[in-house]
Amino acid sequence: MQFTFLLEQVVNGLVLGGYYLLIALGLSLIFSVGGVVNLAHGAFFALGAYVSVEITKYLGFGSAVVLSPIAVAMLGILFERYILRRFYTADPILSLLVTFGLAMVAEQAIRIIWGAPPLSAAIPPALRGSVFLGDFLFSRYRLLILAVVAAVLVGVWLLLHKTSFGRVVRAGIQRPDMVAALGIRLQPYMTVIVMLGVGMAALAGAFFAPITIVQPAMGADIITVAFVVVVIGGLGSFWGVVIAALLVGVVRGITIHFEPAAGEASMYVLMFVVLLVRPRGLLGERIEKFE
Amino acid sequence: MTSYSRRTLLKTGAAFAGASALGFPAIVRAQATRIKIGHLVPLTGFLGAIGSYAQLGVKLAAAEINQSGGIIGKQIDLMSEDSVNPATASTKAQRMIEQDGAVVLLGEISSASSLTIMQVAERNKKVFFSTGARSDALRGKNCNRYSFHCDIPNTVMVNAVGTALNQKGMVKGKKFFTLTADYIFGHDLLKAAKTFFDANGATLAGDELIATDVTDFSPYLLKVRQAKPDVVCCNLAGNQVTNLVKQYAEFGFPYPLVGFNLNTGDAWAAGEGNLSGTWPTVWYHTLDNPASKAFVAAFTKKYDKPPENHAWIDYITLKLLAQAINEIKSTESEALIAHFEKQTEFDIMKARKGYFRSWDHQLVQEAYPFTVKPKNEMKDKWDMLVLGDAVPVPTEPLEKIYPTKTQNPCEMKA
Known part of the structure; x- marks a missing residue:
């Protein structure tokens, strides 16, 4: 019984990890290709949630989870074109400062537009409740999120590994100088990567609005977790981020099972241990420009 | 580089000192x-x-x-x-x-x-x-x-909700599972809740202390299901109440959710159809x-x-x-x-x-238990609570629901 219950916590942790993954994958991609730690990534997550709550009022939940990430991804294009682009080759401190500042501006902007009190959002009645798979209990809604995450994951993997676009991006992560020598400009690729990254963050926001509180600081709360996942997974590695996100979710679930008070600290302990053993992260590759 | 930054620091320091020297008389005059x-x-x-x-x-x-x-x-x-x-x-x-x-x-x-x-x-x-x-x-x-x-105070909230729950027969002989905020407020509320359970023949099937930065309650909800209680009781505060209410509705457990602490702001943020059960409040805008x-x-x-x-x-x-x-x-x-x-x-x-x-x-002062209004009776999105009768009833002294000197002794130092 005890073992089954523990297993249930593990599986539940995997689902939660999937949610972290949506945010962390974009953060990791932007960092790997552009060399910019996008501290404003959480702001796009929050925007995704707010925009989806607005759209839900008029067009319903189904349209909201599709349209909101698209709208936010468009904003991502502007963000890349007019702000991020200036900092690829600059001192990393500058891009940290500018994205950190932007995160604060975005949070205040949300406060001005929508107000400080949280917005109310709910799951459509049809998606409520839990289902039993064998002896395990799952929230029906979270299973849907898991399916969406899996689909996105497959899509991104195919894009990076089976298309010429992906080949350039992967080469750009490793040897931007060689890519340049071949006469390929990385900037248009970066625009797409940022669009994709913030779009995924907004997708996470849209799906989590009904089951978490929609408030201005929600972006600031999630960016720390996403950053920890990226660090644990290691830079430049697709599967590193995937494994790290799932691991963080599972370790949290197991910790809460045995020692609830340590639940929220568990991911930092995990990061500490991983960095001690593998300073580059679980599957982090040796990337020359970051050494 | 060093001399430059030191000079800047000195300048900034001087500017601050100057500004506060100028600003000071204005404050005193005001x-x-x-x-x-x-x-x-x-x-x-x-x-x-x-x-x-x-x-x-x-x-x-x-x-x-x-x-x-x-x-x-x-x-x-x-x-x-x-x-x-x-x-x-x-x-x-x-x-x-x-x-x-x-x-x-x-x-x-x-x-x-x-x-x-x-x-x-x-x-x-x-x-x-x-x-x-x-x-x-x-x-x-x-x-x-x-x-x-x-x-x-916490004791009054417990008494307000407890009285209402007692009337519905949801206390005597029932197993409660509590989810409690892990800081002075929650510890205190749990103590008041336990006193109430003991006095009214209810038992505690499980209790989880929850750190104030927790936003995902799913691992705790799995524990709730494992304990199979009769009633789940929320002793959280602020945003966490809203989060729990939303995720509780998401999992759709059969055990009713009640709570000894809720602010209407958290109730308004819960989202359509998510909130149910009996809760306490100190004032509501429809009074x-x-x-x-x-x-x-x-x-x-x-x-x-x-x-x-x-x-x-x-x-x-x-x-x-x-x-x-x-x-x-x-x-x-x-x-x-x-x-x-x-x-x-x-x-x-x-x-x-x-x-x-x-x-x-x-x-x-008086306190009120409340339940949630069905959607078709709501005048607007703010009008979502049905206040129960004020506690204590008008014929009883107000202090009846407050802790007594022996229950919560206070020695004011001069």
Whole structure:
């Protein structure tokens, strides 16, 4: 019984990890290709949630989870074109400062537009409740999120590994100088990567609005977790981020099972241990420009 | 490089010194004609959403008081800031008294922050009205004669909901599973809840202490299901109540969810169809009395939304404070304490008047249990609660639902 219950916590942790993954994958991609730690990534997550709550009022939940990430991804294009682009080759401190500042501006902007009190959002009645798979209990809604995450994951993997676009991006992560020598400009690729990254963050926001509180600081709360996942997974590695996100979710679930008070600290302990053993992260590759 | 930055530092330092030298006389001059009042409330973090309502409430009260001529002929200078956390709350309280010249402090929702401000108030011999903190310990073992408590304490919330649950037969012989906020407020509430369960024949099937930064409750919900309780009871605060309510609805468990703490701001954020069960409240904007209606109208006109219970409590606190100062024509701490300890009654927009109990400085007042209105009966999105009868019933003394001297002893040091 005890073992089954523990297993249930593990599986539940995997689902939660999937949610972290949506945010962390974009953060990791932007960092790997552009060399910019996008501290404003959480702001796009929050925007995704707010925009989806607005759209839900008029067009319903189904349209909201599709349209909101698209709208936010468009904003991502502007963000890349007019702000991020200036900092690829600059001192990393500058891009940290500018994205950190932007995160604060975005949070205040949300406060001005929508107000400080949280917005109310709910799951459509049809998606409520839990289902039993064998002896395990799952929230029906979270299973849907898991399916969406899996689909996105497959899509991104195919894009990076089976298309010429992906080949350039992967080469750009490793040897931007060689890519340049071949006469390929990385900037248009970066625009797409940022669009994709913030779009995924907004997708996470849209799906989590009904089951978490929609408030201005929600972006600031999630960016720390996403950053920890990226660090644990290691830079430049697709599967590193995937494994790290799932691991963080599972370790949290197991910790809460045995020692609830340590639940929220568990991911930092995990990061500490991983960095001690593998300073580059679980599957982090040796990337020359970051050494 | 080094010499450059050192020079910049010196310049900046000089500029700051110059600015404060210029600014200082202005502050001193302002004190003669204005009364400075410090207001601290969490505007960020898990209590930030309801704290922002408290700030709107106190600002409305200050504006109305100033418009009608101020207090003893002086305008109020209200300084309202984010208290952030217990340490910052204490630093800011000290600064407001020492540097800004606040004659009295009010505000706070977090019991942990309120406790540190209470200590600052005692040290500086200034009166502090703790408007929104609910821990019994603040009125009991941590009490001091400079601190007054406006919100209902945990014991009252437990009694308000408990009475309603008892009437529905949801207590005797039932197994409860509690989810409790892991800080002074939650520990205190759990203690009050356990006392209630013991006294009314209920048992505790399980209890989880939950850190205030938890946003995903799924691992805890799995534990709830494992324990198979009869009733699940939420002893959380602020944003966490909203999060739990949403995720509880997501999992759709058959065990009813009730709670011993809820602010209407958290209920409004829960989302359609997510909230159910019986909860306590201290005030709601649909209360039917003239004073309450006038306040709701003024607030809604100014801010375009109805007031939440923390807006109400910070509003009435500043109003009753102004009334007291006008009566005794003084802002001296000793005079204020003596006035309130006479158990002077105040209109607090409820059927019965309230008063600060002399021995623990608790604002004794009615409380209400509430349930959730079906959607088709709601007039607007704010109109989602059905208030139960006020507790205690009109024929009983108000103090009946409050802890007694032996239950929560308070020894005020002189």
